[in-house]
Amino acid sequence: MASYSTNEFKGGLKIMMDGDPCSIIENEFVKPGKGQAFNRVKIRNLKTGRVLEKTFKSGESVEGADVHETDMQYLYNDGEFWYFMDPVSFEQVSADQAAVGDNVKWLKEQDLCLVTLWNGSPISVEPPKFVVLSVSETDPGLKGDTSGSGGKPATLETGAVVRVPLFVQIGELIKVDTRTGEYVSRAKEE
Amino acid sequence: MNPRDLWRPSANPQMLQQRAGMLRRIRQFFDSRDILEVDTPVCARHATTDPAIESFLTRYTGPGAGSGLECYLQTSPEFFMKRLLCAGSGPIYQICKVFRDGELGSRHNPEFTLLEWYRPGFDHHALMGEVAELILSLSGEPLVVERHTYREIFQQTLSLDPHMAEAVELRDCAIAQGIAGAEQLQLGHRDAWLDLLLSHLIEPGLGRSGLTFIYDYPASQAALARINDEDPPLAQRFELYWQGMELANGFYELQDAEVQRARFEADNRQRRSAGVPQRPADEWLLEAMAEGLPECAGVALGIDRLLMLLTGCRDIREVLSFDFERT
Numbered sequence: 468m469a470s471y472s473t474n475e476f477k478g479g480l481k482i483m484m485d486g487d488p489c490s491i492i493e494n495e496f497v498k499p500g501k502g503q504a505f506n507r508v509k510i511r512n513l514k515t516g517r518v519l520e521k522t523f524k525s526g527e528s529v530e531g532a533d534v535h536e537t538d539m540q541y542l543y544n545d546g547e548f549w550y551f552m553d554p555v556s557f558e559q560v561s562a563d564q565a566a567v568g569d570n571v572k573w574l575k576e577q578d579l580c581l582v583t584l585w586n587g588s589p590i591s592v593e594p595p596k597f598v599v600l601s602v603s604e605t606d607p608g609l610k611g612d613t614s615g616s617g618g619k620p621a622t623l624e625t626g627a628v629v630r631v632p633l634f635v636q637i638g639e640l641i642k643v644d645t646r647t648g649e650y651v652s653r654a655k656e657e
Numbered sequence: 658m659n660p661r662d663l664w665r666p667s668a669n670p671q672m673l674q675q676r677a678g679m680l681r682r683i684r685q686f687f688d689s690r691d692i693l694e695v696d697t698p699v700c701a702r703h704a705t706t707d708p709a710i711e712s713f714l715t716r717y718t719g720p721g722a723g724s725g726l727e728c729y730l731q732t733s734p735e736f737f738m739k740r741l742l743c744a745g746s747g748p749i750y751q752i753c754k755v756f757r758d759g760e761l762g763s764r765h766n767p768e769f770t771l772l773e774w775y776r777p778g779f780d781h782h783a784l785m786g787e788v789a790e791l792i793l794s795l796s797g798e799p800l801v802v803e804r805h806t807y808r809e810i811f812q813q814t815l816s817l818d819p820h821m822a823e824a825v826e827l828r829d830c831a832i833a834q835g836i837a838g839a840e841q842l843q844l845g846h847r848d849a850w851l852d853l854l855l856s857h858l859i860e861p862g863l864g865r866s867g868l869t870f871i872y873d874y875p876a877s878q879a880a881l882a883r884i885n886d887e888d889p890p891l892a893q894r895f896e897l898y899w900q901g902m903e904l905a906n907g908f909y910e911l912q913d914a915e916v917q918r919a920r921f922e923a924d925n926r927q928r929r930s931a932g933v934p935q936r937p938a939d940e941w942l943l944e945a946m947a948e949g950l951p952e953c954a955g956v957a958l959g960i961d962r963l964l965m966l967l968t969g970c971r972d973i974r975e976v977l978s979f980d981f982e983r984t
Contacts, residue, residue, distance in 0.1 A: 474759075496762025499860075500896070500906050500959075501880050502709050502852035503844065504759070521838035522857065524849075525759070 470528045473506040481513070481534040484521065488513045488532035488585045496525070513583060514565070514590050532585060539582045541574050549574065551582050551589065562589035570594050572627035573645045594645045599654045600624050601640050605631065618650075667980040675968055676976065679795060679960070680752065683772060686791055692748040692774060697737035699754060703939035704729035706924035707880065708931060711758035713767075729936070730756035733957055734773050735881065736942045739910070742775055742953060743945035750774035752960065763972045764902065764962060766981050772963075775955040781882075781895050781909040784954035785870045788897055788905055791958075792868060795967060801867030807874050807891075811851075814859050820875055820889045824850055834858055845931070848877050863898035871896050881917070882908035897958070900966050907956030914946035 471482060476494040483489070489510040498504035504525035511518050513534060523529070539551035539560070548561035549571070560582070566589045567574065573594035574580070581593040605621035621631040621641075629643055631650045642651040668676070687694065704712040713730040731737075734751050741749055755771050776784055789802045811819040815830055822830075827850035831839035836857050844850055863869045872895035876884045879892035893909035911917055921938035928935050964976040974980035 496760070496765055497856050498760060498762075498765065499709075499852050499856055500903055500957075501707060501878065502856075503849035504709070505853065505856065507857070519837060522836055522842065522853070523838065524842055524844060527843075 468531045468533050470530050472528045473523050473525050476506060476508060481532040482510070483530040483532045484510060484512070484519075487515070488534045488590065490534070492518065498525070513585065516591075533587075534583060534585050534590075536581055536583050538579050541576060541578050541580050543576060544574075549592070551580065551592070554579070560584070560587070560589055562592055566590050567592045570645070572623075572625050573598050573600075573643075575600060575625060596645060597642055597651065598645055599640050599642050600627070602631070602635060602637050605635060605637055607636070663983050665983075666978050667974045667983060668976055668978055672964075672968065672970075672976055673978065676964055679964055679967065682795055683752065683791070683960070686794055687750045687774065690748075692750050692776075693746065695738065695741060695746070695749045695751050697734045697741070697751060697753070699731050699756075700728045701731055701737075701939075702726065702728060702937065703736065703942075704936040705732045706921045706928070706936045706938055707732075708924055708927040708933070711933070712936065713756045713758050732757050733771060735955070735957070736939045738773060738775055738955070739942060739950055740945045742777065743948050743950050748774070748776050761981055763974075764965075766961065766973055766977060768981065768984075769973075769977075770960050771957050772960045773955065773957040775910075775953050777951040777953040779954040781872060781893050781907055781954050784907050784909075784956055785872070785895055785897075788907065788956055788958065789868055789870075792899070792963070795963070802870070803867065804870040804872065807871050810859055810863070810871055811854070814862070815854060819851055820891075823847070827851060827854060830854060831857075846877075848875065851875070851878075860898060860903065861901045864900055864902070867899075869898045871898065879911075879920070880908065881911050881920070883911045895956075902962055902966060903959075904962055904966070905956050905958035907954060909954045910950065910952075912946065912950045912952065914943050917946055918943055 471480060476491055478491055478493065480491045481488060482491065489512050491508055491510050493509040495507040497507050506523045506525055508521050508523065509518060510521060540554050542550040542552055548563060549567050550559055550561050552559045570592055575598055578595055578598060582589050583591040600623040602621045603624050606619050618630040618632055620628050621635060622628050629648055629650050631641060635641060640654040640656060642654040644651055710732050712732055715728050715730060716725050717728050718725040732755055734753050738749060738751060752770065752772050754768055756768050758767060760767055785804065793800055808819055811817055817826065817830055824847040827847060831850065831853055836853065874892040874894045876890045876892050879894060882892045882894035884890045884892050895907045896903060897905040925935040961973050961976050965973060970976055
């Protein structure tokens with residue numbers, strides 16, 4: 468992997484930091500008029516999602532990280548790993564618990580997810596912005612309530628729990644915004 | 658920003674008005690004090706030897722130099738202005754473009770505008786007073802003016818003596834104060850550790866309630882300032898900070914040509930050991946100083962930054978007609 472000097476730092480550049488792949492969020496050039504120049508960098512650890520700061524001496528080089536993002540189809544979970552397939556090459560990769568993280572509750576077979584690969588292995592998985600899932604458990608709602616006011620919790624087929632309007636029944640399909648975890652609408656089979 | 662919009666100026670029309678107004682008031686300030694405006698070359702055969710400042714190198718080919726002549730874009734008008742002083746100019750000021758390679762960020766542009774002036778008969782304390790008067794006249798509102806020595810400011814903020822502490826103590830302080838990555842930094846010189854502490858931990862808090870002058874720098878950071886006879890010897894140099902930003906750098910000017918020559922040589926030795934190109938010292942400046950530089954103080958003030966502070970901008974691009982990306 469190539470290395471990058473601080474002069475090549477910019478938002479989105481992927482570098483190795485303390486053994487983990489990271490993405491640069493912000494790069495600030497700091498220099499006294501007559502003195503040593505530094506780069507103060509804000510970076511996101513792509514494995515943990517944590518944001519950290521780091522100061523480099525200007526002109527220093529750091530190792531680049533072989534990281535890229537690609538759309539992959541979620542296939543199945545074997546109890547230990549979650550399997551994804553490249554829809555073009557049909558190549559498969561397996562993601563562990565750490566890589567899927569909390570997003571496991573939005574993973575539905577066949578859905579296209581954005582998978583971040585480091586040295587070819589998934590380190591994070593982003594579900595589609597909207598998913599359609601069936602309701603597997605919820606209290607029976609009140610007949611005639613169509614306003615959606617109040618709402619009730621519903622457990623979905625993937626295990627996610629979202630608040631839904633009172634009229635939503637077990638077995639129905641609903642559309643959910645995965646960024647907020649909020650109910651959007653009822654949905655039809657696609 | 659859409660890349661197709663890069664033809665547009667980076668400053669808005671109101672900012673261009675404010676910029677013109679500021680330049681006009683600066684000239685009025687100096688005219689009213691009988692300080693002569695001068696205009697010195699930007700392109701020259703010599704360059705600064707300062708190890709922390711890189712010059713742009715260019716080339717002249719033509720009459721007088723058939724096989725070409727290396728020229729440098731000036732990083733400050735200091736050498737030419739001192740040659741004027743040695744030739745008897747009296748007090749002078751200049752508003753000019755200067756060029757520094759490798760400097761680009763929210764407070765840096767490789768080409769920027771300096772206001773530089775020299776006052777025969779002044780020392781650095783008298784000149785700090787005049788710098789404050791200029792800024793007060795431009796800001797139009799009363800500002801508290803504080804002066805602290807370099808040592809005081811380190812002792813107050815970090816409880817260490819910047820003149821005595823060893824590099825390892827400075828490094829420990831940087832780590833203890835939580836400068837991320839300080840453990841891995843490889844800094845050759847203790848001055849670089851001082852720069853790290855100053856820029857990361859001290860500077861952001863300076864000049865929050867008005868203008869803060871820092872003076873009496875370590876002798877190792879004297880640049881072109883004279884060094885006094887105290888123990889430890891201190892560089893008679895000052896910097897001005899306002900709202901957490903470095904704005905000006907001034908010297909009680911070194912007069913001794915031989916000492917000046919030794920500093921140029923020391924700079925070039927430091928350049929050689931850092932693996933950066935050495936720079937030709939200005940022999941004509943040395944000749945002029947041998948002839949006699951009047952006792953004087955001089956200061957350089959970054960007026961793009963001054964305009965940022967007067968107008969509340971956080972990015973230097975907002976005050977430049979065209980920032981570097983658009984040139």
